[in-house]
Amino acid sequence: MLKRYLLFLATPFFVGSTYAQKPCGTDEIMRQVRAEHPEVVALEKEMERQIKEGLRKIDFGTAAKTTGVDQSNNPDFWYDIPIVVHIIHDYNTYNTSTFGGDFIPDNFIYEAVKEWNVTLAKQNADTSDVILPFKKWIGNPHIRLHLATVDPNGNPTHGITRRRSYLTYTGGNPAKYDDWAPTSYVNIWFVAKMSSGNSSAAAFALYPSAGASIPYYDGIISLAEYMNKGSKTIPHELGHVMNLKHVWGDTNQPDVACGDDDVDDTPPTKGHSPSGCSASALFDTTCATNYFKIYTSPGGGVELVNYPDTVNAQNIMDYTYCDRMFTKGQVKRMALALNSDIANRKNLWDPANLAATGALAAWPDFAPTPDFNVTTTTGTAYMSKNANFAFPNKPVKFTNFTYGDTVTAMKWEFTNGTNVITATDMNTVTQAFDQPGWVKLKMTATGNNTGDGVKEWEKAVFVADLTGTNPDGYFQEFGPTGDRDKWPYFNYFGNEFKWEMSDKGMWDNNCIMYKGYDERITGFTYPVTGMPKGDYDDLFTVPMDLSAYTGASNYYLNYYYSGASRSSISSSIADTLSIDFSVTNGTSWVNIKKVAKAELCNKGAVSTPWVPTSAADWEPMSVNIPPAARTAYTVFRFRYLPGVEPTYGQSTGNNFYLDRIHFSPNLTQVNAINTKANSIMVVPNPTHGNAFVVINDAAGNDVQVVVTDITGKTVYNTNAKMNGSQDRIAIPASAISVAGMYLVQVSSGNQVSTEKLVVY
Numbered sequence: 215m216l217k218r219y220l221l222f223l224a225t226p227f228f229v230g231s232t233y234a235q236k237p238c239g240t241d242e243i244m245r246q247v248r249a250e251h252p253e254v255v256a257l258e259k260e261m262e263r264q265i266k267e268g269l270r271k272i273d274f275g276t277a278a279k280t281t282g283v284d285q286s287n288n289p290d291f292w293y294d295i296p297i298v299v300h301i302i303h304d305y306n307t308y309n310t311s312t313f314g315g316d317f318i319p320d321n322f323i324y325e326a327v328k329e330w331n332v333t334l335a336k337q338n339a340d341t342s343d344v345i346l347p348f349k350k351w352i353g354n355p356h357i358r359l360h361l362a363t364v365d366p367n368g369n370p371t372h373g374i375t376r377r378r379s380y381l382t383y384t385g386g387n388p389a390k391y392d393d394w395a396p397t398s399y400v401n402i403w404f405v406a407k408m409s410s411g412n413s414s415a416a417a418f419a420l421y422p423s424a425g426a427s428i429p430y431y432d433g434i435i436s437l438a439e440y441m442n443k444g445s446k447t448i449p450h451e452l453g454h455v456m457n458l459k460h461v462w463g464d465t466n467q468p469d470v471a472c473g474d475d476d477v478d479d480t481p482p483t484k485g486h487s488p489s490g491c492s493a494s495a496l497f498d499t500t501c502a503t504n505y506f507k508i509y510t511s512p513g514g515g516v517e518l519v520n521y522p523d524t525v526n527a528q529n530i531m532d533y534t535y536c537d538r539m540f541t542k543g544q545v546k547r548m549a550l551a552l553n554s555d556i557a558n559r560k561n562l563w564d565p566a567n568l569a570a571t572g573a574l575a576a577w578p579d580f581a582p583t584p585d586f587n588v589t590t591t592t593g594t595a596y597m598s599k600n601a602n603f604a605f606p607n608k609p610v611k612f613t614n615f616t617y618g619d620t621v622t623a624m625k626w627e628f629t630n631g632t633n634v635i636t637a638t639d640m641n642t643v644t645q646a647f648d649q650p651g652w653v654k655l656k657m658t659a660t661g662n663n664t665g666d667g668v669k670e671w672e673k674a675v676f677v678a679d680l681t682g683t684n685p686d687g688y689f690q691e692f693g694p695t696g697d698r699d700k701w702p703y704f705n706y707f708g709n710e711f712k713w714e715m716s717d718k719g720m721w722d723n724n725c726i727m728y729k730g731y732d733e734r735i736t737g738f739t740y741p742v743t744g745m746p747k748g749d750y751d752d753l754f755t756v757p758m759d760l761s762a763y764t765g766a767s768n769y770y771l772n773y774y775y776s777g778a779s780r781s782s783i784s785s786s787i788a789d790t791l792s793i794d795f796s797v798t799n800g801t802s803w804v805n806i807k808k809v810a811k812a813e814l815c816n817k818g819a820v821s822t823p824w825v826p827t828s829a830a831d832w833e834p835m836s837v838n839i840p841p842a843a844r845t846a847y848t849v850f851r852f853r854y855l856p857g858v859e860p861t862y863g864q865s866t867g868n869n870f871y872l873d874r875i876h877f878s879p880n881l882t883q884v885n886a887i888n889t890k891a892n893s894i895m896v897v898p899n900p901t902h903g904n905a906f907v908v909i910n911d912a913a914g915n916d917v918q919v920v921v922t923d924i925t926g927k928t929v930y931n932t933n934a935k936m937n938g939s940q941d942r943i944a945i946p947a948s949a950i951s952v953a954g955m956y957l958v959q960v961s962s963g964n965q966v967s968t969e970k971l972v973v974y
């Protein structure tokens with residue numbers, strides 16, 4: 215059995231731990247949300263109206279109980295609330311001592327929830343530090359958070375989701391993957407880093423007003439290191455979810471001007487910048503001197519309440535390191551927010567919802583879910599850690615990321631060609647493979663009482679060829695008869711931006727494309743999901759033997775491409791194709807060209823998904839291969855980095871097509887494309903493989919193509935009726951398989967032309 219939380223268990227706090235950055239970005243996010251979604255302002259006003267009205271009804275002196283659903287007037291009521299924790303990660307192992315990394319283990323999450331509940335039940339031992347004037351004002355929120363045991367589809371869960379995403383490095387609203395209905399669950403996301411757009415805050419949350427307007431972002435997002443760390447970051451953010459402001463209000467930064475949070479028993483304050491908890495902060499009277507409130511009862515009686523004349527620097531909604539308490543007034547307001555229909559917060563604790571989410575149900579026990587990541591044995595740095603493309607006999611490191619249950623034993627089975635290699639290591643396996651092709655991995659994780667979790671990956675790692683391929687006459691056309699299966703490509707983050715095979719090739723029905731057009735976006739608007747910032751996807755060549763060209767004056771990587779941008783705004787044309795080589799078995803990669811802008815988008819701006827339809831849509835490209843790259847074993851890598859729309863962060867890219875990759879002392883342009891009117895051309899020329907007769911402006915004509923070899927023998931003869939402004943007739947490679955010179959005679963209408971075709 216896995217441990218679930220035990221309420222009221224005292225946990226030691228790391229008092230005085232330092233914030234690495236601004237504790238909370240909620241005010242800034244709320245300003246952005248109000249600007250983008252003006253309706254939020256009216257919702258905030260309505261929320262405040264409901265709270266004011268609710269406060270009037272509450273008799274502070276008695277524990278009047280109400281019947282029915284509304285519990286806002288019942289100070290003894292406990293709010294049980296289902297939660298879901300979303301771990302957005304890039305397989306960075308979480309260190310439970312230093313809190314670094316992003317793949318937070320289950321048990322650490324359970325411990326953290328337990329600690330949040332300690333604070334939300336006023337059981338935190340450090341309330342003993344609260345200074346005397348505030349002792350009587352410490353409130354008990356009476357909130358119990360429960361990891362859900364039933365997910366939105368009705369399936370059993372531990373209330374934790376895990377998703378690999380580069381957005382763990384640029385946390386913010388777009389990183390809020392896999393949200394569960396926020397009227398049924400409080401969503402809490404954890405990432406490794408926040409984006410600069412969120413002021414690199416440690417965490418932020420949305421008020422109910424914003425949650426009602428943009429429900430797909432409702433909830434809390436926090437740095438993984440602030441899940442616990444002895445800080446009260448999550449209880450603070452939960453305060454915002456229940457509509458609490460910072461104690462100085464929400465119109466400026468702390469430590470600027472006296473402000474108020476509309477809570478009577480938190481005296482006006484400038485608030486405190488995140489720093490140590492000094493006596494001057496604890497006994498700060500600025501803004502709070504002679505602070506009292508006069509209340510008039512419905513019967514006409516008047517009561518003066520003399521609140522403390524020091525500010526409440528120990529409030530969880532301030533930024534000091536000695537945050538200890540919510541006040542009674544804050545608790546009332548949280549209860550009223552939880553009884554409001556704004557963002558339907560009142561549904562969270564509704565008995566029907568608690569049943570549907572299994573919040574109070576017995577904790578289910580699952581078999582473990584095996585998972586792994588493969589990296590180089592040395593570097594783990596971002597952008598270079600993936601080692602799904604492995605070199606023969608060079609070890610790569612597999613790290614165990616199994617989750618979902620305590621694991622008592624592991625079994626790894628690697629199938630590499632005819633070899634089966636097994637290991638039983640619990641944490642990492644470092645393994646080399648000597649047979650080219652895909653390595654299959656089967657992981658068996660034994661749980662402590664529910665049996666084994668078993669998972670298989672047919673394509674865990676690709677092992678490159680043992681020797682380099684001769685480049686002479688080698689073309690990668692991505693056709694089924696070639697060796698395209700030796701050019702592996704990887705969608706590391708499993709998302710919609712990726713390399714894939716296409717049937718829109720330049721000469722034939724095969725090429726590879728990068729799918730950069732996000733068809734889910736109908737305009738640059740919210741919600742932003744799957745923004746591509748930080749994504750990258752690789753295509754690798756077979757190892758090439760270029761040693762014969764070490765001394766050549768020029769040597770090129772040649773290809774044809776067809777691409778477009780989605781937007782005509784220059785700053786939005788932001789895709790990049792990075793071409794790199796390695797002559798060190800992947801230890802290092804050297805860039806030879808970064809392709810961008812016009813060299814990537816020859817068709818300019820196209821608002822619909824780009825699809826090339828004729829050879830004229832393609833352009834040739836030649837990239838100089840430096841002498842250092844001309845070894846007997848050189849691998850090239852095409853790394854595509856999709857572009858980002860600057861305001862919303864959505865994909866600005868369109869589809870990019872790549873075809874007919876070859877290595878040659880000649881420029882690709884030798885095989886220029888026929889774009890002249892009324893012309894006939896044979897391309898590519900010289901060729902190795904098939905060739906095409908490209909005919910312009912011959913619609914309706916019957917065209918005959920006769921190919922003869924150097925002896926005058928006809929090797930190929932075909933007829934076709936032209937039906938477009940540009941047509942092409944294939945000369946199959948099988949007809950011109952012998953190297954040498956051929957003559958291609960083309961008869962179209964009254965025109966007859968003869969072209970020389972060189973086959974090598």
Ligand SMILES: [Zn+2]
Pocket residue numbers: 238239240241450451454460
């Ligand atoms: Zn805050």
